[in-house]
Each structure stands twice: as C-alpha cells, then as structure tokens.
Amino acid sequence: MSSQQPSVQDVQHLTSEEIRMRIRTQRHDTHTSGLAPGKLQCNLAILPEIYALDFLRFCQRNPKPCPLVGVGETGDPMLPILGRDIDIRTDVPRYRVFKNGAFEEEVSDISGLWADDLVTVALGCSFTFENALMRAGIPVRHIETGRNVPMFRTNIDLVPAGPFHGQMVVTMRPLPENLIEQATSISGRYPQAHGAPIAVGDPAAIGIKNLDQPDYGDPVEVRRGEVPVYWACGVTPQNVLRAAKLPICITHAPGHMLITDVAEDAETTIYQATTN
Amino acid sequence: MSSQQPSVQDVQHLTSEEIRMRIRTQRHDTHTSGLAPGKLQCNLAILPEIYALDFLRFCQRNPKPCPLVGVGETGDPMLPILGRDIDIRTDVPRYRVFKNGAFEEEVSDISGLWADDLVTVALGCSFTFENALMRAGIPVRHIETGRNVPMFRTNIDLVPAGPFHGQMVVTMRPLPENLIEQATSISGRYPQAHGAPIAVGDPAAIGIKNLDQPDYGDPVEVRRGEVPVYWACGVTPQNVLRAAKLPICITHAPGHMLITDVAEDAETTIYQATTN
Numbered sequence: 001m002s003s004q005q006p007s008v009q010d011v012q013h014l015t016s017e018e019i020r021m022r023i024r025t026q027r028h029d030t031h032t033s034g035l036a037p038g039k040l041q042c043n044l045a046i047l048p049e050i051y052a053l054d055f056l057r058f059c060q061r062n063p064k065p066c067p068l069v070g071v072g073e074t075g076d077p078m079l080p081i082l083g084r085d086i087d088i089r090t091d092v093p094r095y096r097v098f099k100n101g102a103f104e105e106e107v108s109d110i111s112g113l114w115a116d117d118l119v120t121v122a123l124g125c126s127f128t129f130e131n132a133l134m135r136a137g138i139p140v141r142h143i144e145t146g147r148n149v150p151m152f153r154t155n156i157d158l159v160p161a162g163p164f165h166g167q168m169v170v171t172m173r174p175l176p177e178n179l180i181e182q183a184t185s186i187s188g189r190y191p192q193a194h195g196a197p198i199a200v201g202d203p204a205a206i207g208i209k210n211l212d213q214p215d216y217g218d219p220v221e222v223r224r225g226e227v228p229v230y231w232a233c234g235v236t237p238q239n240v241l242r243a244a245k246l247p248i249c250i251t252h253a254p255g256h257m258l259i260t261d262v263a264e265d266a267e268t269t270i271y272q273a274t275t276n
Numbered sequence: 277m278s279s280q281q282p283s284v285q286d287v288q289h290l291t292s293e294e295i296r297m298r299i300r301t302q303r304h305d306t307h308t309s310g311l312a313p314g315k316l317q318c319n320l321a322i323l324p325e326i327y328a329l330d331f332l333r334f335c336q337r338n339p340k341p342c343p344l345v346g347v348g349e350t351g352d353p354m355l356p357i358l359g360r361d362i363d364i365r366t367d368v369p370r371y372r373v374f375k376n377g378a379f380e381e382e383v384s385d386i387s388g389l390w391a392d393d394l395v396t397v398a399l400g401c402s403f404t405f406e407n408a409l410m411r412a413g414i415p416v417r418h419i420e421t422g423r424n425v426p427m428f429r430t431n432i433d434l435v436p437a438g439p440f441h442g443q444m445v446v447t448m449r450p451l452p453e454n455l456i457e458q459a460t461s462i463s464g465r466y467p468q469a470h471g472a473p474i475a476v477g478d479p480a481a482i483g484i485k486n487l488d489q490p491d492y493g494d495p496v497e498v499r500r501g502e503v504p505v506y507w508a509c510g511v512t513p514q515n516v517l518r519a520a521k522l523p524i525c526i527t528h529a530p531g532h533m534l535i536t537d538v539a540e541d542a543e544t545t546i547y548q549a550t551t552n
Contacts, residue, residue: 049329052329053325053328053329053332053350053395056329056332056333056336056347057332057347057349060332060344060346060347061347061357061546062546063544063546064543064544068336070336071332071333071336071337073333073437074329081337081435119329159357159546161349188543191467191543195543196543267340267464267467267471267472268339268340268471270337270338270339270435
C-alpha cells in the first residue's frame with residue numbers, strides 16, 4: 001500500500017475532511033505534519049469508561065502536557081464535536097494498541113477493537129504552536145532540518161489523579177535569546193496546544209542529563225548564542241496511560257495525528273457545524 | 277450571627293486562606309465580591325460520581341459558560357489543587373441544595389450532606405475578568421452602581437452531554453463603542469473565567485426580549501452611545517444541573533463563591549504549594 005501512496009505534497013491542498021477520507025480508505029497512512037494547514041491536529045487516547053473520569057481529572061490538573069480538546073460519548077466512535085463525519089476507528093493513519101501497559105501492535109484501523117465502553121479523548125499537539133512560530137518568522141530547528149522534535153523525560157512531577165501519575169515529558173527547541181520572549185508570547189496564545197514554555201535554559205534544572213541524547217525523537221543542535229526552550233509534550237499522557245496498565249488503551253502513533261475541522265486559532269475547540 | 281458580622285471592608289485585607297477560615301467558622305457568611313483581590317474565585321457544583329463524567333464532558337464542550345478550573349477526588353472534601361486546606365463542606369459562605377431538580381434549602385455548611393460518592397467541580401467566574409477590566413479603567417456599570425449583574429436566558433444552544441443540555445445564560449455589561457475591542461481583548465485573556473464576549477449589540481439576535489427585564493440579577497441602564505456586551509455566565513451550568521434532576525446537587529449561592537489560592541492571572545489554575 002505504502003509504495004503506491006501519494007506524497008505529502010499531493011495531499012497538502014486537500015481539506016481536513018478529504019484527508020480523513022483518504023486515511024479511512026487507507027490511501028494515506030503516513031504522518032500528518034503539514035497537512036490541512038490551519039486545522040487543529042490532536043493526540044489521541046482511547047480508554048475504557050471506568051478510567052475516563054480519573055483521566056479527565058488528570059488532564060484537567062495537568063493542562064500543559066494534557067490539553068483536553070475533545071471527549072467522545074462512551075461507546076460512540078463518532079466525534080461531531082471535532083469535525084464532520086469523524087470516525088475515530090478509521091480516521092487516524094496509525095494507532096498503537098496497549099494491553100495491561102504492554103505494547104501490543106501498530107494498526108491502521110481499530111474497528112475490530114472498538115467496544116461499547118470505550119471513550120475517546122483528543123488532546124492538543126505542538127503542531128499548532130509550531131505553525132504559529134513559523135508564521136511569525138521564528139525558526140523551528142527540527143522542522144528546518146527534517147527531523148523529529150527531541151523529547152526528554154524530566155523530574156517535573158505531574159498532579160496525580162487515580163491511577164494516573166508520573167513526570168512530565170518535554171520537547172526542546174533551541175532559540176536565539178532575543179526571540180524567546182516572542183516565542184513565549186506566541187505559544188502562550190495556544191493553551192489548547194501546550195501553551196507557553198515550561199522552562200528555559202539549564203537542562204539539569206528539570207532533570208535532563210544530556211541534550212544530545214533525547215529519550216524520544218532526534219537530537220538537534222543548540223548553536224552558539226541559542227538557548228534550549230522546553231515545552232510540555234503530548235508523550236506525557238501516553239507514558240502515564242501506559243504506566244497505569246489499563247486492560248486496553250489505544251493511542252495514535254507518533255506524528256500520525258487526528259486531523260480535526262476546528263481552526264487552530266479558534267477560541268474554543270468545539271466544531272461549529274456550518275451548512276454549505 | 278449576621279448582625280455581629282464584620283463588614284466587607286474589615287476582611288478586605290485578609291488573605292484567601294484567612295477569609296476561608298472565617299467562612300469555615302461562620303464569622304463571614306455574606307458575598308465574596310472584592311475579597312482576596314487577585315485570587316481566583318469559583319462557581320461550585322457538587323454532584324454524585326455517576327454523573328461526573330458526563331458533567332465534565334459537558335463543561336469541556338461548553339468552555340465559555342463552564343470553564344473547568346478544578347475537580348476534586350470522589351468522596352474527598354479537600355481541594356489541594358485549588359489552595360491550602362480547602363474543605364469544600366465548610367469553606368463557601370452559602371450553599372444551595374437541590375434534590376431531583378427542586379430547590380431544597382440554602383445552608384452555610386454541608387458537612388451533614390457530604391457523601392463518599394460526591395465530586396466537587398469548581399468553575400471560573402466573571403469576578404476575574406471584571407477585576408481586569410476595572411484595572412484597565414474600563415467601567416463596569418453594575419459594580420459602579422452597586423447592583424448585581426443583569427443575566428439573561430438566550431436561544432444559544434449548548435453542546436449536550438448525557439443528561440446535560442439547554443441554552444446559555446449570559447451577563448450583560450454596557451460599554452461605550454470605543455472600548456469594546458479593548459474589553460474583548462482583556463477578557464479574552466481569561467479563558468478560565470468565561471473569556472471574550474459571546475455576542476455584542478442586538479439582544480434579539482440571541483433571543484433576549486427586553487434588556488430592562490433580566491431573568492436574574494438587576495437591570496442596568498444602557499446609555500446613549502453605549503452598546504450591550506454579552507458574556508457567557510456561570511448560571512448556565514446551574515440551570516443545566518437543575519434541569520437534569522439529579523438526586524442531589526449542591527451549588528454555591530449566587531455571589532457567595534469559593535475563594536481559591538490560585539492567582540487570577542495564573543497560566544493554569546492548579547495551585548502550586550509553596551513552603552513559607
């Protein structure tokens with residue numbers, strides 16, 4: 001399938017709904033970075049209802065790494081709150097399935113796993129503020145160099161809720177000192193997408209030993225005159241969910257996001273259906 | 277008790293924690309407007325756990341009228357996420373108790389009603405952005421004239437979740453046309469406190485028949501050259517909860533808020549305990 005697949009360039013002009021339809025019909029199964037510009041993309045967590053109240057409490061208490069943008073009805077795979085005709089069983093390019101905390105498989109369709117007690121939780125992702133930084137002319141090193149963003153485990157404790165607890169994972173982007181204030185102000189406008197940085201400067205201050213050895217993603221260079229800037233990362237809830245060892249839990253595969261119909265700069269993340 | 281009570285002026289210099297202690301010991305049982313300046317005050321909803329997941333979904337889907345700022349553990353009356361030693365059974369000056377949707381009583385202590393299955397939900401309130409407007413020199417008519425804010429039912433449908441649905445209630449503040457943009461920008465910085473206005477101008481456009489006859493609160497004059505500006509209102513979740521006819525539901529009495537230790541301008545509403 002992948003070998004016949006059109007490149008990202010071929011789908012870049014498509015609407016969010018058109019791209020989801022390609023994903024659903026297995027005509028697009030790669031990452032979603034740069035697709036449907038201006039539309040909110042989401043991290044995904046699907047879990048049994050009996051854990052959902054605690055997980056929502058956890059997200060509400062840790063809004064920087066876990067910005068809640070949409071919660072589905074129990075057992076209902078459709079997400080009208082985030083866009084037209086979204087079927088969460090088929091409309092994400094790749095899913096990861098965990099059972100009792102262990103990775104089980106990576107799949108492109110979870111129809112066979114869907115159950116009446118599952119709840120979909122969509123969380124904002126960093127694509128949103130990265131797009132805003134680049135529109136303002138602020139360089140984003142890992143994108144410029146075609147790499148994945150470097151991610152690090154930290155010693156920053158999360159506020160626990162029920163079985164959910166742990167430490168924050170952050171992303172790092174190096175910035176010239178004179179652009180940090182502007183980058184903070186711009187990203188701070190997107191609380192639904194991790195908001196302003198969580199820390200700036202010394203990696204040791206937040207428990208990071210070596211910036212050249214990220215725990216996830218690729219290393220990127222911090223050049224002379226640049227300062228490492230850290231944002232809360234959507235890998236945080238994935239690690240927390242995994243550590244909680246739920247009987248089943250489904251997430252997106254990194255970079256393979258849910259593309260919604262909600263505008264990135266919308267004041268709220270609730271899709272307002274329009275007739276057209 | 278009330279006749280011996282000190283006036284608002286006498287408690288205005290106290291910290292949020294000191295005021296809560298007075299409230300707990302029944303030495304303050306009136307409204308909380310103007311108290312603990314700079315600290316976030318909250319609307320309150322306490323409900324059985326079996327309804328909590330739907331109610332959190334409802335709040336997440338309707339963040340303008342129902343901005344979630346804190347959710348307690350099931351059965352635990354303490355709220356460490358919002359401040360030091362907060363006991364929700366005693367630390368709000370006045371509560372309203374509803375059973376099966378009917379008003380039951382107004383009390384100053386709910387210790388006798390507390391139960392192992394109750395969940396506390398704290399929601400942002402308009403005091404926060406009103407304080408910010410006044411700091412910027414933008415007049416707030418009902419405060420200047422010593423009245424309660426006028427509140428109106430509208431025809432704006434809420435996004436439903438489980439048993440929770442209905443129409444939005446709004447507050448109205450008249451503003452000179454040239455201040456509307458600034459007021460919108462300032463209040464928009466407080467998404468945890470209803471955010472930017474929901475509508476401006478023609479009351480009929482949102483289903484309000486007569487601005488002189490608010491559904492709740494007091495009427496205020498819209499003077500020549502002024503435009504009515506409407507914000508989402510915390511009475512919305514109260515009406516929705518009441519209409520859902522839960523076996524039990526407890527709210528604050530209007531104006532008698534939970535005073536937290538969280539700064540009004542904090543980026544997130546989670547209290548960070550400090551040692552001092």
